[in-house]
Every structure is written in C-alpha cells, then in structure tokens.
Amino acid sequence: MAAAARALRVLPRVPSATRQLHTTPACLKTRAARVRVGKGDKLVTYEQAHPPHHIGHRKGWLSLHTGNLCGEAGAAQRAVEDAFLRRFLYGTFPGLLADEVVLKRRGNLLVICALLGRALPPHKLYFLLGYTETLLSHFYKCPVRLELQTVPARVPYKCL
Amino acid sequence: MAAGAGRCCRAGLSHGALLSWALPFPVALSQAVLSRTAGGALGTPRWGRAASSSAAAVSGREGPQPREGSVRRRGRTPQFVRSAAPPRTERMAVDQDWSSVYPTAAAFRPASVPLPIRMGYPVKRGVPPPKEGNLELIKIPNFLHLTPPAIKKHCAALKDFCTEWPSALDSDEKCEQHFPIEIETVDYVSSGISIWNPKARVVTLRVKLSNLNLDDHAKKKLIKLVGERYCRETDVLTITTDRCPLRRQNYDYGMHLLTVLYHESWKTEKWESEKSEEDMEEYIWENSHSQKNALDTLLQIKTSENVSNVTKEELLASEVVKNYRNSVIALKNNSETESNMSQYKESVKKLLNIQA
Numbered sequence: 001m002a003a004a005a006r007a008l009r010v011l012p013r014v015p016s017a018t019r020q021l022h023t024t025p026a027c028l029k030t031r032a033a034r035v036r037v038g039k040g041d042k043l044v045t046y047e048q049a050h051p052p053h054h055i056g057h058r059k060g061w062l063s064l065h066t067g068n069l070c071g072e073a074g075a076a077q078r079a080v081e082d083a084f085l086r087r088f089l090y091g092t093f094p095g096l097l098a099d100e101v102v103l104k105r106r107g108n109l110l111v112i113c114a115l116l117g118r119a120l121p122p123h124k125l126y127f128l129l130g131y132t133e134t135l136l137s138h139f140y141k142c143p144v145r146l147e148l149q150t151v152p153a154r155v156p157y158k159c160l
Numbered sequence: 161m162a163a164g165a166g167r168c169c170r171a172g173l174s175h176g177a178l179l180s181w182a183l184p185f186p187v188a189l190s191q192a193v194l195s196r197t198a199g200g201a202l203g204t205p206r207w208g209r210a211a212s213s214s215a216a217a218v219s220g221r222e223g224p225q226p227r228e229g230s231v232r233r234r235g236r237t238p239q240f241v242r243s244a245a246p247p248r249t250e251r252m253a254v255d256q257d258w259s260s261v262y263p264t265a266a267a268f269r270p271a272s273v274p275l276p277i278r279m280g281y282p283v284k285r286g287v288p289p290p291k292e293g294n295l296e297l298i299k300i301p302n303f304l305h306l307t308p309p310a311i312k313k314h315c316a317a318l319k320d321f322c323t324e325w326p327s328a329l330d331s332d333e334k335c336e337q338h339f340p341i342e343i344e345t346v347d348y349v350s351s352g353i354s355i356w357n358p359k360a361r362v363v364t365l366r367v368k369l370s371n372l373n374l375d376d377h378a379k380k381k382l383i384k385l386v387g388e389r390y391c392r393e394t395d396v397l398t399i400t401t402d403r404c405p406l407r408r409q410n411y412d413y414g415m416h417l418l419t420v421l422y423h424e425s426w427k428t429e430k431w432e433s434e435k436s437e438e439d440m441e442e443y444i445w446e447n448s449h450s451q452k453n454a455l456d457t458l459l460q461i462k463t464s465e466n467v468s469n470v471t472k473e474e475l476l477a478s479e480v481v482k483n484y485r486n487s488v489i490a491l492k493n494n495s496e497t498e499s500n501m502s503q504y505k506e507s508v509k510k511l512l513n514i515q516a
Contacts, residue, residue, distance in 0.1 A: 054281075064299075118244065
C-alpha cells in the first residue's frame, strides 16, 4: 500500500483530458461611442451625435499632445493621465459638465477646458477651480490650468 | 434655498469624488443622491433650445425671470434660474487693444471673441452650430494671442535681450574662415511631464579638410582612416557621435576624435612604405605599365628609324608623351566619357605619328 503510493508519486503526471477555450473580452466596435436612434425625444450634443469614424472629418480630438506623433514617446502615459483626468473632473463637478472635457498639453502645462452648466454659484465654482488645479498639479508635478466656461444649458445638436 | 443648494452640493461632491473612481464611468449613484435632495435639476444639465436659437437665449438672460438663483417650483421639478451677465463682446470697442483680451494662448471663449463664427457639420437643411457651447471651437488650437500687433509687442520686449550679429562676419566665407568646425545638435520639445529625449544626445561635427593643415600624405591617410565619413564632392568630413549618454560628452568625444585623426595622419608608420598600387587612391602615371609601354614603343620606333640615341628624359619631356600621359590619367581617374576617349585617340595618333 505504501509501496503503491510511492510508485504513484514517482510516475510522471498524466495530462488531464480537458480542453480549454481561450477567449478575449468582447470588443464591440460597432457599438462604441454611438448613441442609438430612439423615438425622437433624445437630445444629443454634437460630440455624442457623431460616431468615432467621424473623428478627423467632422470632429476634432478631445486631447491634444505630441505623444501620438511619429517617433515620439509617452503616448500610453498621456492616455492614462487623460482617463484619470476625465473621471476626476466628472466627479469634482457632479452634474455640471455640459460636454466632454478638452485636454490640451503645451509643453509641461496641462490645460483643461470644461464646459459647465450654471447650477452652482460663482464662489463655489471658483473654489472647485482652485481645488482641482492645486490637487492635480501636486499629483502630476506639472502646472495645471483649468479654463471653465458656463453655458445656460446643454447645447443640443440633434434629436435621436 | 441657498442652504439647500449648498447641502446638496457638498453631498454631491463627496460622493462623486469618492465613488467615481471605484464605479464604472459614468457614475449613476451620485446622480441618484443629488436627485433625491434637489430634484432633477442638478442631476444633468438642462437642455437648451436648438442650435438656431436667438441671441436672447444665447446671452443667458431668461426673460422676465429673476436674476439671482431663485427656485421656482413648476409642479414637481424645481428649476435653478441663474443667469449670467451679458457677454463682454457687446461692450467691446472696434479699436480696442486685442492683446489685452488674449494676452496668452487660451481656449476659445465665445463671450470674449466678437466674431459670428460657426463651426461643425450642419444638420440636414440647417447651418453649422453657433459658437456658444461649441466644443469644436474649443478643441482646436487658436492663434488669437498672436495677432501682428501682439507679435510686434513681443519683439519689442525681446529686443533688450538680443545682441547684434558681429559686423565682421558678414559673409559665409568669413564665417567659415574664422569658425571652420560646425557643430550640429538637435533639441526636442514635446508635451508631457518629462523633458528628456534620448535622441538629443547626438552631436554632428563637420569640417572642411582644406581648412586643416594637411600635406598630401596626411590628407590621403586621413581619408583612408575615416572612410565613409568624407564626402569627396564637398570636401567635408562629418563625424557623428552618440555613444555617450550626455551631449557634452559626445561633443568632447567628437573633438577628441578629430584631434587624434589629425595627429595620426601626420605620422608615418613603418608599414606605410609597403603601399602598393592597389592601395593608391588615384592613378599615377609615373612608374606605371602605361609609361613603360609608351617609352618602349617610342624607343623602338626611334631605333628603327635609326635616329641617334634619345634619352628617356627627353622622351618624357616631349609634347606627345605629355599629351598621352594626361589623357590616360583622365581616363583612369574620371569615368570614360566621349571627350576622354576622343582625347586619348588623338594623343595616341600623335604619339605613333599616324595620320588619319
């Protein structure tokens, strides 16, 4: 019995008779950044109304930096920074963002252009402005400038 | 109502800041929290009228409603009515100082730019959207801060820091005569937190060999040492260094290389006397097969004609032999062309005294 156990331990491992299926996460390219047509009551902005294949033709870029040019480095770092900045601003100005945030990088300087609604009184907006600039410049170790504009309401482009 | 607004703002802020990172984007929870306290107004910004709205709505004044934030309850949905001052464009004079409106590079502000600009793809049977709330105009880089009067002001301010070009160096030849070595370095500017670029350490050194003090042997030896780095047409030696991590180190290494090349090319090693005909850079007619053949042929001709003994020096100094020498050198050193071949033909005919 002990000898049998020892023999089993010494034997090479037999491969199991299962098969694995390798899957990649689904990448629904035909549904990305597209607002589907509805009953005609859905108002969309210019940014939402145009699907991504119109970038470069009818839409500009929301984030401008040199990382995506030929022979330049840092594209991935800028992309990660952009993702964090958009989430941060979405949370710092809750319910106020009228449209996507535009990020511009001029050398070391990071300029964030945001279009806000007018639900907050000006002194609170100024506080949030200072808070964002200070926190982000300490976090990223670069000067951060936030340029805010207020619109009375979201500007609709189309009804879908 | 102001207190109510303050309370819901604080709640919204804390929830948004804490949870927006953890939950997938966009956050639905903060919206629920906000809508519980102040109704749907703060959940999403209200929708305005369509793009072809009139100027009154655009300026933000909402008709007869009161100016400061007041809550009017229409049924169950309160509305925050907060109007803004009319845009600055209405009070701008035509001859104002534009460089004070846009002193530095800034995003497009529709309330500061008194131009009726439209941008975007129009809807069917419509016009491009106006400038108010137009994200496309904000996205693009603008040059509103670089009008010609603004640039004149920049130049005037920078003039104090500039020095005159030295008047003695008024032509390229003089620059080359006083500064024969050209150093080329490239600085790279990119947007991002890091300013370092590994391509910036490359240093290129250019010098014309005619500016260096080299005799014939030294020049030939230097050209052999550097190989491909010498361009024969322009007589320029180019040394590119990038093996050191810093630009200053690469510059020092380049100058060191130039110094070493110069001194080494002046030295003559013992084994250089073994230079054979294959190592020669250009064809030399003296002591070559061509010279030997020509002289032998001429001597045979002379003896067959029974002319008195002519010496080799006399033959070499004669016109026909000199012509032949020049044409052979031209053929060997330069490529074969029509003129070279015809010149060779003429010289051979003269040498052998053949009339066509």
